[in-house]
Amino acid sequence: MPRDPLIAFVGKPSAGKSSMLNALTDATAKVGNFPFTTIEPNRAVGYLQIKCACARFGKQEFCKPTYGTCNNGTRHVPIQLLDVAGLVPGAHEGRGLGNKFLDDLRHADCLVHVVDVSGTTDAEGKETRGYDPSVDIEWLRGEIVRWVGGNLREKWGSIVRRHVAIKGNAVDTLQGQFSGYGSTAKLVARFLDRLGIKQPLDHWDDSTIERVVEGFVDEKFPTVLALNKVDHGDADMNIAKIAKQQKPGSIVLCSAATENLLKRLKKQGYIQYEEGTEFVDTKVDIPDSDLKPLDEKLQQRIEDLRDLVLYRHGSTGVHQVLQRAADLLGLIPVYTVKNTHTFSSSDSSGKTAVFRDCTLVRRGITVGDVAQRIMGGDCTFIEGVGGVRVSEDDLISEKNNILSFKIGARAA
Ligand SMILES: Nc1nc2c(ncn2[C@@H]2O[C@H](COP(=O)(O)OP(=O)(O)OP(=O)(O)O)[C@@H](O)[C@H]2O)c(=O)[nH]1
Ligand SMILES: [Mg+2]
Known part of the structure; x- marks a missing residue:
């Protein structure tokens, strides 16, 4: 069952993760120029800017979201953000409480790697000058890969034995291991398909397991690189170097x-x-x-x-960070309405407005998945714009995202 998307800020200590959370929310997470200012993760609600459906139908003046705001067709939709403690080299082996901090990331749908692009903090987040932040990017991905890989390899022998005994398939066996990261069977099937591994699971060697872990990490944790502290004089040369090494779509320049x-x-x-x-x-x-x-x-x-x-x-740049994360995740707003002709509904005081309720879901999700999430499956039929019948199996898309979940007998 899909749940609200969660975006997590990760990176070494003092990169600016808590500053980023504060910049995007009303939170007041503690900020400090010393490593490990944050220990317990901070959760807060940020707002993703989208073009609201009210503008599509010329109903901007009647739009009153239950959560968030809408100003003349630009809607601010709530989105969950998580700021976790800094990770240091060796985190996957428990260094600097790294295991616990990595565990805090398990349910993230997307990571924002906050990189201190000024080069004024070293690999451990201590103050310095002239540090090369481009190495942080490979390091962090590697740390996550080694964490997931370590957890999998620890049990690999018994995983294979069980797989063979029950004549399991690779998707189910891996999903059994990855469900703790909020994975789904669909996600596992997708990356296995992409990797195109031919050998059966019980014949996988170390390098195949490595490829599987990397494939899983890339699929489960799409990552935005937020190059933070661009206001610092030393940032330019570091930005130029990183820009040459990374995909342009993954980078956002910012100053929290x-x-x-x-x-x-x-x-x-x-x-x-x-x-x-x-x-x-x-x-x-x-x-x-x-x-x-x-x-x-x-x-x-x-x-x-x-x-x-x-x-x-x-x-x-901080709002662009969220925007980029939403793009990577393929987030689509879904509007649930009572009336598919007027889009209006009333609140408890009887005031009516259009498009009150909007949630963000990931591309690839079906109308039935959303019905399950919103109505707990308690829904007999579904209508789209103008009362058109919509099937549970239809995919949610920008054109199929205004829905009414009906209980009771269908109209003839
Ligand atoms: N120059 C500059 N400094 C920044 C920027 N963003 C954050 N900082 C500073 O960087 C330091 C660390 O910021 P935090 O937000 O506490 O960093 P963190 O990543 O949460 O650190 P930990 O909680 O220790 O992991 C603070 O002194 C901030 O003021 C920025 O855009 N420019
Ligand atoms: Mg912090």
Whole structure:
């Protein structure tokens, strides 16, 4: 049964994971320039910006989400975020409590690897200068592969014996091992298919098991590389190096600290700032506004951040991180409505509005899966836009995502 997608921030200590969580949510996770500021994972709700279905039907003014907001067709849909403790080299063997911290990642659907691209923290998150952050990227994936691989190899002998005894198939046997990571049989079938392994499972050698583990990790934990601290002067050369090594679609440039500073100054009435954009205005820019004047130091800081981050990269990048994660996951909004002609429903006080309820699901999920999740399977038939009958087996897509789950007898 599909559940709400969960995006987890991972990386070495002091890369900026908690700063990222705070930048994207109302959370106040502890931030510090020393390793292991975070020990227990912090969970918070962020908001993914999508184009709302209300705009498709010209009903923007009647759109009132139950959760999140919708401003003139741009909807902010809640999404679960998790900030975990920093990982250090050897984490998969338990170094720095790495085993426990890796365990916190089990149910993530997508990872955001927060990389300190300024090169001012070493492999363990301690302050330094001139560290090469490109090595962190291979290291982190390797750490996760060795963690999953270690757990599998530990039991491989008995897994194979049971597989042979019950004449099992590879998908079921592997799913039995990977279910603890929130895997599904569909997911296992998909990556096994992609790998195209010909030998039966009981003949797999070490290198085949390695390929299987890597295939599983890539499928289960698609990863966005959030190159953080782009406001730092040393970031440029490191970004150039990483950009040459990695797929362009996997990289987002960002500065979590900049976003947090702008959010704070906005809240305190010093600046006008539209999150996710490059636009920041101070009292100097709009003298006849109600904005409070900034002191000289902060005014200069804003000027610097405009040059180093906002104008150069188009924004602080933190919202793009979520956007990229949603793209990697293939998230599609599904709107459940009572009435498939007007899309409206009323709240407890009797006020009506359109498209109140929206959830994010992954591409590849069927209408029946969603019915199961929302109605617990308690649904006799399903309608799409205009009352058209929709089959349980139909896939959810951008064109098939407004649904009404009906209980009772079908209309003739
Ligand atoms: N220059 C700069 N510093 C940043 C940025 N984002 C975070 N930092 C700083 O990096 C340090 C570590 O930030 P945290 O958010 O605590 O890092 P973390 O990854 O959660 O660290 P652990 O919890 O120890 O694993 C703090 O001093 C932050 O202020 C950024 O965009 N630019
Ligand atoms: Mg932290």
